[in-house]
Amino acid sequence: MARSRVARLSSALGLVPFLAYLVIFLIVPTLAVAVGAFTTAGRPSLANVAGLADGAILNSLWNSIVLSAVTALIGGVVGALLAYAVVTGRPDGLLRRLVTSICGVLAQFGGVTLAFAFIATISGAGVVSIWLDATFGTAFTSSTWLFELRGLMLVYSYFQIPLMVIVFLPALDGIRIQWREAASNLGATTWQYWRHVGLPLLTPAFLGSLLLLFANAFAAYATAAALVSQGSPIIPLWIRSALTSEVLLGRENLAYALALEMVVVVAIVMVAYSLLMKRTARWLQ
């Protein structure tokens, strides 16, 4: 008995390098944020967290939430429709493989490159803005809307929609064609089928995917950082200015409090997500 326990523990020693690495580069930084948020000049304090109640920061928290919610909804609805268009085709067809591959790429395609894609498209010198202005007499070439919250919403949709397709396809695959047939054999119309069978089954997966998209947008940094070079309309950009500028003297640990705020929001959303996914997984099997 004792020997087997020793053998068990000595085998576990093989994992020490891996565990040590993650402690240094993932666990310690996360804990440092939690500790730093409640420390000022080496002493425990609530000053940093209290700093979050600042009007400008609260305003950018609200902007972050609106941005994440709106892009989660746009991405969720459009992505679900696109996933449905794909899933009604041949399961091993070229279309499905093409769309899933492309979505896999585009869901990762946030950041600087995405910002420049939209700058080339619809900013002042953008190809589409010039065309729209010339054709419909709009004022896109003289507008800076792309660098405001509305612009971020458009740009974020570019990676939210493909992410939705990837996370929602498995749920749509779980819907059996036999259910549809059974419903229509009993005389249900298309509308009745969706109202009483399809939508109730898909709702937990859909809501779960929305939460994932929300967290994805809330934590996104690079795209916004590349687009918005001045000011901090959203929380990730507040963290940037708290990290890089010397202006916020006496509030050195504000970055920790902001980061803690971000991780708390994301963690709450992700826990809700995994609860909903557990519910979905029950009938997916």
Next chain:
Amino acid sequence: MSASSAARTRLQVFRVVILVLTGAFFLIPLLAMLDFSTRDFLAEGRTWAAWGLLVTDPLLRGSIIISLVLSLLTALGMIVLLVPTMIWVRLRVQWMSRIVEFLCLLPLTVPPLVIIVGLKNVTLWLNYLIGDTPYWLAFLYVVLVLPYAYRALDAGLSAINVTILAEAARGLGASWLTVIAKIIVPNIKTALISASFISIALVLGEYTFASLLNFDTLQVTIALQSKANAQESVAASLASIIFAAALLIVLSFVSGGRKARRTVGTPIAPIPVEPTRETQ
């Protein structure tokens, strides 16, 4: 009969409309980048001058090299850290598998921005021990690519029977090192390639860590150069998208029909209760 064929027509119309609209939304910005980067603002016609700068501009060329080296270092570090660990978990420490999986997927829940805020002391140490070079970023990038690499390797290891292979080799007198290096690793080649490709693609697109630590990687330089020459930045952006997309699309077709559906269809984020692979 006519009702069901009408329903089918409606479905086909719906599919075409959705595919065309979303296709346009995804394609137009890419085409606009091509148009923007080759437009000649001084004269009529097209110019490829901005694209030429990708190789001739020393600043951009330098940052491309830094990013490529970093992506290779990251892929290497990921393999050295993850492959022996994951094989070892399957062979000898099954009871740790849930913990290892949880840790590997954790970076999806902790945003990179949060990690970088908390890493201040660690980066000071890295700077002190290794010096002021961008290449130690690879240590941090390994954590960033961990969830994606884990999923790819996990799919590969699930497809073969690690325990039976290992027992057979051990029975013939092979050491644990031989088992890992000569028996298991050759059997998960595709998974190793997928994990490496994903890591490379992610590192080439990384901006958060590099910009906040003031290192001139490709994405940081693209963002800086836009102030001087927007066309050059757009050309470099498009080039890096095409390169990463080529890597990932080749990958999804290389890993084959049946497996491709698994790896591509696998959600980006953790689903706690996954159906077991045997039932699928």
